[in-house]
Amino acid sequence: MSKIEINNVYKIFGNNPQSVMPMVREGANKEEVLEQTGHTVGLDNVSLKIEEGETFVCMGLSGSGKSTLIRHLNRLIDPTDGEIIVEGTNVMSFNKEQLIDFRRHKMSMVFQRFGLFPHKTVIQNVGYGLEMQGKQLEEINKTAMEKIEAVGLSGFENQFPNQLSGGMQQRVGLARALATDSDIMLMDEAFSALDPLIRSDMQKQLLDLQSELKKTIVFITHDLDESLRLGDHIGILNAGKLVQVGTPVDIIMNPADDYVKAFVKDVNRAKVIKAKIIMKSTKDSDDIDKTNLIKVNEDQFIEEFLPQIVCSNSNCEVVDKSGNVKGYISNKELQTSLTKS
């Protein structure tokens, strides 16, 4: 069973969304609906599954519906039609109290512009989720301090958010989401408002935390490099429609349509493709010259061993962790994988 399942979700913004539903179901696109009825299609028949412990990145340009989609998971926005199933329970069936309880314990969220409470100190912000859970103050402060340390903000716990830099504020946002110990973390363009250096810093921190915590993370971004770095799976949205779901390599090697192609056009392939993806397996490799070989780990990115090959004019022998030979890479494989489609 998947951790999160979204089945045929539609979201239409406007005065009378239900009246537009038949038209959308018949396949009218966003522009037609807007022109004829004045309603905006936010999500158009989106279905996807997110597995436990993975980072699912949802990508698209602004207006593609990705922020709308993530808000459906904790019902900050209600869908016009469709079902959202979290851990086997349909979220749409919750009444008010159940929904509040669900938000307190199952999901936490990180926001693009941080969404910190300006009138609360850092430690009060981080403890907010625990406060909502009804925990004792002592326990709140203890857990909050742990999380503040985990994101590297010790010493700032009694500052107000407006005394911190953007990067530090988002660390507070991250610590606040971690503090409730929920299984699922929603991150809505969490790093988009940060400058590039701090952003890559935060990405690394998230990866480190995730390797320990193994939470289910739904991450929204418009940045392909970010999604390739963080995502186990990537879903690409265009005008409210989910156009492709797959692993980072799937997306790059086999883009589903022109929209995805345009997205991956400028990506640095050497940075995201691993040796094991492009190697020829041992039995197909008779034509590869094996006199002058360089050993490469199967999980290394092309970027890491490319300079060596170019300098020494040799081929690669791909091995796994225990040293078994898995395959070979010659210049021909490198050329095909690095050429833009």
Next chain:
Amino acid sequence: MEALKKNKKIFFNIGLLAIFVWLLITSYSQSKRKPDNIGELLNDFSWLGGKWPKWLDLPLMNWINSGFKTLNEKYGYIFEAINNVLLYMLMLVKNFLIQAPWPLVILGVIVLTYFASGRKIGTTVFVGFCTFFIGFLHPIFWQKAIETTAIMLIGIFLCVVAGIPLGIAMARSARTRNVILPVLDLMQTIPSFCYLIPGIMLFGLGAVPAIIATFIYAVPPLVRLTDLGIRLVDTEVIEAADAFGASKKQKLWGVQMPLALPNIMQGINQCTMMALAMVVIASMIGTRGLGDEVLLGLQQLNVGRAAEAGIAIVLLAIVLDRITQSYGETLQERTAPNTKKGK
């Protein structure tokens, strides 16, 4: 049901039209100047030209007068009760301030300003001198100023008690806002004498109608600013509270109200200033205070005296303004989103 819902607007408009027709018919049938026979109107169309026909006259005046009369006769005890409660509260405040030695009152104002302004020495000293000068201008002004302040304090207290919950209700539902907004517009535009005089008829001469008038005059800005303050709270901050499972109550008191507080304080400040503006007008219905000094000076053509009293009112305004304003400012510094504090 479905049809009713769909055509809500049409039904509403038909209802309005029906009321209009009913008003026409009743005003015609109640008019004393109507023609003997309705048929005359259809034969002789001279009523369409020239002056407004005399029979086309809504008897609103009669309705209000008779309504007012029954209100006074049948429910007089309610107004008497309100009168007694307000008068009691007023006397409590007034007697306390009048019986206290004047240096102590000035000291109290200074201490209050000091803490409200976030320990700003400059503001505190300035306010202290302003308070001193009220009595210094003319010894009698001290007591008059206290009487004025007492009326204002009760008026503002009523404004806060009624205005802030109204503002909250407006921020929470668009429908409530649509109902209350025109009422606020009415309260702000109707000439104050229109409610001062009925006030006298219901509560008698003196301080109580002045308090009521102050309330009607001063409450709209507080309601509006409370509503605005709550609605202006950053949507992402509200979403954050929702996402972590805050209930409606927790959201209101833990997030919305604290963040709206600078705006609400601004509302109370506006409320105070408008209440002070009412003081002079209220003196015309026999309310004692600084206002009647202005009135007296003008009646005697004693320009100096009127000016002195006028300056005393301005000083009182400055004192009250500084106290409420600076409190709002100290709050604002802390809660303003994403502004760096200069260190």
